[in-house]
Amino acid sequence: MQTWDVVIIGAGAAGLMCAAQAGYRGRRVLLLDNAKQAGRKILISGGGRCNFTNTHAQPDAYICHNSHFVKSALSRFSAHDFIELVERHGLNYHEKTLGQLFCDESAKDLLEILMTELSWSGANLQLRTEVLKVIRTDTGFLIQTSAGELQCLSLVVATGGLSMPKLGATPLGLQLAEQFGLHVYPTRAGLVPFTLHAEDKVRFAQISGVSVACEVHSLSGMRFRESLLFTHRGLSGPAILQISSFWQAGEPVWINLLPDVKAGDWLQTLSRDRPRVSLRKLLSEKLPKRFVDIWLETDIADTAIGQLPLKRREQLAEQLNHWELKPNGTEGYRTAEVTLGGVDTDELSSKTMECKNIPGLYFIGEVVDVTGWLGGYNFQWAWSSGWAAGQVV
The missing domain is CATH 2.40.30.10 (Translation factors)
Structure with missing residues (x-):
């Protein structure tokens, strides 16, 4: 049975960011996803050019039952921090309107940057793998998957919301939260x-x-x-x-x-x-x-x-x-860009995204009860929350 320091479920924006950050800290990281490709939502967003952040990404642009929760992560890894990251890789981008930043050519350029960061960090990516069951153990978590069993000290849930089911969206993250006794706010389609x-x-x-x-x-x-x-x-x-x-x-x-x-x-x-x-x-x-x-x-x-x-x-x-x-x-989740509701932020540390009552369990990105406005705000939440968890897992 393989044992890892960190297993991250979900290779979307938040999961990719978290995996790279944890990998750079020398952690043995495995990033899992049931899709055949990482970052599928990144590739189709913004008409294929990905509105990857917004220069005005401040806490008041987010819907959350606890309006203060997003402040820590957004301030510690801001839109400007992400811009600096992509600029180091030479990404060509432009501002369309109202602070919305898009890739000049293709969202593939942005995903390539994230995959490069993942590779440089030493984190491992395993696709086409379905998570069947998660069991808490004395030392961490046992994960039963379609490719066998895994063990880890820290488990990060970055499974996204319920929007765009054609891209592989599932309720797994919300189900895991409920399994571990966390309060989950009812979900509905947003930006729809x-x-x-x-x-x-x-x-x-x-x-x-x-x-x-x-x-x-x-x-x-x-x-x-x-x-x-x-x-x-x-x-x-x-x-x-x-x-x-x-x-x-x-x-x-x-x-x-x-x-x-x-x-x-x-x-x-x-x-x-x-x-x-x-x-x-x-x-x-x-x-x-x-x-x-x-x-x-x-x-x-x-x-x-x-x-x-x-x-x-x-x-x-x-x-x-x-x-x-x-x-x-x-039109519902079929065409919705995001999911409103999700894991109650009162269950999590705003600094680390770790469950207050379950050491080693983290929730990041869209699965959390944080929803941004249209225009790159939700991607910025993914980068910020993923970065925050990646510093500590």
């Missing part, structure tokens, strides 16, 4: 497109592919100003993915279609200065024409702004700045 009720779905499917710059907010009070995208099934785009993590089933969301304009004042000015111009034409000057044709009520679309009754003008202004839409649900 909305589906619409039948009437709205039929209406807006006609403009699938149309994007609208806007500000979206939810009952939680969170607001995101980016673009939304109409799809055949409902709504997507950065603004929708962001707000989805703060949305609860049955709630509406509100969309400000003209976030830089007080619609009431604007319409009043138009009714005075351009009274003969139709609403359809005026709105199409600020919003995509195909969207206006579907969104604007047909009985007023071709009405001249100067002929629109004051009450209807006020109603239109309210809709432009505060359009209420009630999603039917989300």
Whole structure:
């Protein structure tokens, strides 16, 4: 039976970082994964260019039942620390928007860097290996796998969440946490497109592919100003993915279609200065024409702004700045970028990611109840939490 200092389950972003860090400390490390390739989520993220971090990755960009938990790891291994690491390897990258950093060419370049770090550290990688059972022993842990039994002093669970099951996502990490008596928060899909009720779905499917710059907010009070995208099934785009993590089933969301304009004042000015111009034409000057044709009520679309009754003008202004839409649900884990919920951070040390009541057992990355905003924040949590555990396992 093979014996290791550290066994890490899950060769994603967090697991790769942790394995390399532990290996550099001279630990005998084995990184396990059931997939045929490491870092599969890295390869497909960001349209194949991987939004690998965000220069604004601060604690307030993370959803966690304990808002202070992420502070230690993020401060000790920050976005700038990860940038320095990839720059040492010569990665070409660029900032797209809002601090989001992407590989210039391909996510393969980033994965190659992580695999190089893994190799240099002396850590071992074993793929196509399914973990069947984990048993705590007097000296650590016994792991039964599809390739035989292993023993280790420290066990790190880096299995990720439930999102994108086609990439091999499983509930193993959450099951292990529950097996060892840890509290686990209920999980749900995050950073995920909305589906619409039948009437709205039929209406807006006609403009699938149309994007609208806007500000979206939810009952939680969170607001995101980016673009939304109409799809055949409902709504997507950065603004929708962001707000989805703060949305609860049955709630509406509100969309400000003209976030830089007080619609009431604007319409009043138009009714005075351009009274003969139709609403359809005026709105199409600020919003995509195909969207206006579907969104604007047909009985007023071709009405001249100067002929629109004051009450209807006020109603239109309210809709432009505060359009209420009630999603039917989300597309679920199939297309979700992350999983909300997971292992309760109160069970873990914020400095090391070690279970407070089970020495030698660690949880890192997405399996933990930490979810970042869209835009590289979740990868940064993977790097930071993986680094933190890698310093001590």
